[in-house]
Amino acid sequence: MRLTIIGCSGSFPGPDSPASSYLLEAEGFRLLLDLGSGSLGVLQRYAGLYDIDAVCLSHLHADHCLDLCAYYVARTFPPGGPRPRIPVYAPGGAASRMARAYGLAEPPGMTDAFEFVTLSPGSRRIGPFEVATAHVNHPVETFGFRLGHAGRSIAYSADTGESAALVELAREADLLLCEASFLDGPGLPSDLHLTARQAAQHAARAGAGQLILTHLVPWNDRARTLEQACASTFTGPISLAASGQSLELG
Numbered sequence: 384m385r386l387t388i389i390g391c392s393g394s395f396p397g398p399d400s401p402a403s404s405y406l407l408e409a410e411g412f413r414l415l416l417d418l419g420s421g422s423l424g425v426l427q428r429y430a431g432l433y434d435i436d437a438v439c440l441s442h443l444h445a446d447h448c449l450d451l452c453a454y455y456v457a458r459t460f461p462p463g464g465p466r467p468r469i470p471v472y473a474p475g476g477a478a479s480r481m482a483r484a485y486g487l488a489e490p491p492g493m494t495d496a497f498e499f500v501t502l503s504p505g506s507r508r509i510g511p512f513e514v515a516t517a518h519v520n521h522p523v524e525t526f527g528f529r530l531g532h533a534g535r536s537i538a539y540s541a542d543t544g545e546s547a548a549l550v551e552l553a554r555e556a557d558l559l560l561c562e563a564s565f566l567d568g569p570g571l572p573s574d575l576h577l578t579a580r581q582a583a584q585h586a587a588r589a590g591a592g593q594l595i596l597t598h599l600v601p602w603n604d605r606a607r608t609l610e611q612a613c614a615s616t617f618t619g620p621i622s623l624a625a626s627g628q629s630l631e632l633g
């Protein structure tokens with residue numbers, strides 16, 4: 384399976400990356416994990432606009448889902464007519480939330496373009512991927528993911544504070560793609576985001592093969608983010624996500 388990082392900027396787009404979005408491909412199937420602000424534009428460098436087979440939204444914060452509005456327009460009004468519906472796996476309430484975000488009346492909202500499927504914790508197959516989901520620790524309902532294909536696996540934290548569920552999702556995964564929104568410091572809010580050091584501690588507890596730090600907030604110093612993660616007990620490779628970076632597993 385191939386992972387391409389479309390957007391890894393935390394909380395809002397940065398000068399060199401859209402907000403959260405990740406493209407996973409296997410056996411010709413293309414799954415988008417999150418579709419944050421600005422990601423639909425950059426996505427088109429790496430996949431055809433209509434070559435996406437499914438979308439998963441970890442949660443309904445704007446920086447993880449709002450480009451679904453742009454994608455709705457792209458799929459609904461192209462020359463030649465609307466493109467077929469594709470599934471959007473998301474927390475409950477996503478169809479109404481996205482209709483309101485765009486200002487669409489319900490029904491139909493976006494349901495002619497997208498088949499909204501409500502996520503719940505557990506396992507399901509999406510195309511060729513085995514997908515496990517679990518609630519992580521964030522102020523709105525948020526799912527962490529583990530995607531498996533041909534014996535390889537990628538775990539994705541979404542947005543979370545410290546989370547035992549994330550450790551389980553990432554258990555011996557080849558790669559943990561983990562948010563690192565905070566740098567170490569006093570007075571950090573709990574149950575919201577991870578520091579780079581905490582991200583690496585989660586990777587260590589899970590026994591993950593490698594760690595890519597993502598959801599990098601533009602106001603943070605990236606060198607310090609990497610340095611603080613490397614000061615943890617995690618012994619595998621640690622790197623910072625970058626828009627356009629691609630990784631083949633298996």
Ligand SMILES: [Zn+2]
Nearest residue numbers: 442444521542
């Ligand atoms: Zn969030």
